[in-house]
Amino acid sequence: MSILDGKLVSRAIKDKIADRINEQYVSNDVTVPTLACVMVGDNPASKIYVGNKEKACKYVGFNSVIKYLPDNATQREVAETLIALNEDKNVSGILLQLPLPKHLDETALINLISPSKDVDSLTVTNLGKVFAGQYAVAPCTAIGIIDMLKYYHVGMHGKHAVVVGRSLLVGKTVATLLEQHDATVTICHSKTTNLAEVTKNADILVVAVGKPNFITKDMVKEGAVVIDVGINRTDKGLVGDVDFEHVKDKASFITPVPGGVGPMTIAELMKNTLVLHEMSHNMHFTQENSKKHNVRTLTKNIK
Numbered sequence: 001m002s003i004l005d006g007k008l009v010s011r012a013i014k015d016k017i018a019d020r021i022n023e024q025y026v027s028n029d030v031t032v033p034t035l036a037c038v039m040v041g042d043n044p045a046s047k048i049y050v051g052n053k054e055k056a057c058k059y060v061g062f063n064s065v066i067k068y069l070p071d072n073a074t075q076r077e078v079a080e081t082l083i084a085l086n087e088d089k090n091v092s093g094i095l096l097q098l099p100l101p102k103h104l105d106e107t108a109l110i111n112l113i114s115p116s117k118d119v120d121s122l123t124v125t126n127l128g129k130v131f132a133g134q135y136a137v138a139p140c141t142a143i144g145i146i147d148m149l150k151y152y153h154v155g156m157h158g159k160h161a162v163v164v165g166r167s168l169l170v171g172k173t174v175a176t177l178l179e180q181h182d183a184t185v186t187i188c189h190s191k192t193t194n195l196a197e198v199t200k201n202a203d204i205l206v207v208a209v210g211k212p213n214f215i216t217k218d219m220v221k222e223g224a225v226v227i228d229v230g231i232n233r234t235d236k237g238l239v240g241d242v243d244f245e246h247v248k249d250k251a252s253f254i255t256p257v258p259g260g261v262g263p264m265t266i267a268e269l270m271k272n273t274l275v276l277h278e279m280s281h282n283m284h285f286t287q288e289n290s291k292k293h294n295v296r297t298l299t300k301n302i303k
């Protein structure tokens with residue numbers, strides 16, 4: 001069994017971005033990208049995630065802005081915050097930290113984010129591009145899983161991938177990306193009958209359910225690649241959706257929790273921020289006719 005080390009891959013991606021920021025931006029006195037996070041309420045897990053995103057921005061050399069709104073913020077107040085960030089020329093990317101308090105309409109607010117600043121790629125416009133296979137940025141967790149598989153040279157072509165969970169944020173999107181990488185994909189959810197019979201046939205098993213130790217050893221095929229997206233806070237600390245201790249002996253590759261998919265999500269957020277920043281500055285740089293700052297080329301190179 002080999003560990004798919006999300007911390008290691010995430011660091012490699014962030015180091016590449018940091019190098020580019022130093023070489024192409026700082027050295028040439030070009031304004032660096034800015035990521036804005038909007039956080040509503042004081043959900044302790046969300047606070048940690050937003051803090052980690054801020055740390056990652058510092059690491060790669062981006063500016064970061066955090067807009068805190070109270071738990072009782074109205075739909076209109078959150079909307080106005082997002083619209084102001086859309087209009088702010090200094091902001092390259094906007095992330096609305098989820099989940100939002102129950103009284104807010106999450107879908108409506110996400111869709112207020114300008115697609116050109118939608119770093120989590122969750123607006124219906126950007127998701128449409130992902131499902132059509134015509135995207136510049138894809139939802140961070142889903143694309144993070146694909147990049148991790150590529151980093152470890154885990155082939156997807158012709159493999160049977162089973163994804164447990166069908167959220168837009170993770171399950172449905174990673175299933176689409178796996179299919180676009182030529183896997184044959186089965187999606188499972190809470191109404192799936194005989195789940196174990198399906199998961200036992202998976203060459204690549206992705207689990208995004210949100211239930212601690214939900215996937216047990218008997219549900220996994222010998223030699224499968226197991227990707228555990230779940231983050232569950234228990235008395236024993238953070239655990240995934242996969243019973244890691246027992247499943248690891250059967251898997252050929254497996255992600256740990258923590259240290260697997262989580263760090264990849266943050267690295268992809270940095271990458272998406274850079275990509276959107278460079279896309280939005282393309283015209284500006286072209287007008288300046290400066291080959292040195294040909295950001296289109298730079299954007300292509302990081303993929």
Ligand code: NDP
Nearest residue numbers: 141165166167170189190208209210229230231261262265
């Ligand atoms: P959702 O709650 O949106 O989706 C959970 C999915 O699991 C649903 O599709 C649901 O099915 C399915 N499900 C629930 N019970 C069962 C069951 N008994 N059998 C089969 N399927 C079931 O969660 P998310 O997709 O947003 O997140 C999933 C997990 O991943 C959470 O633990 C979350 O914290 C974590 N996460 C981790 C990230 C990271 O960076 N590592 C990023 C995002 C999420 P149905 O649709 O039928 O209800």
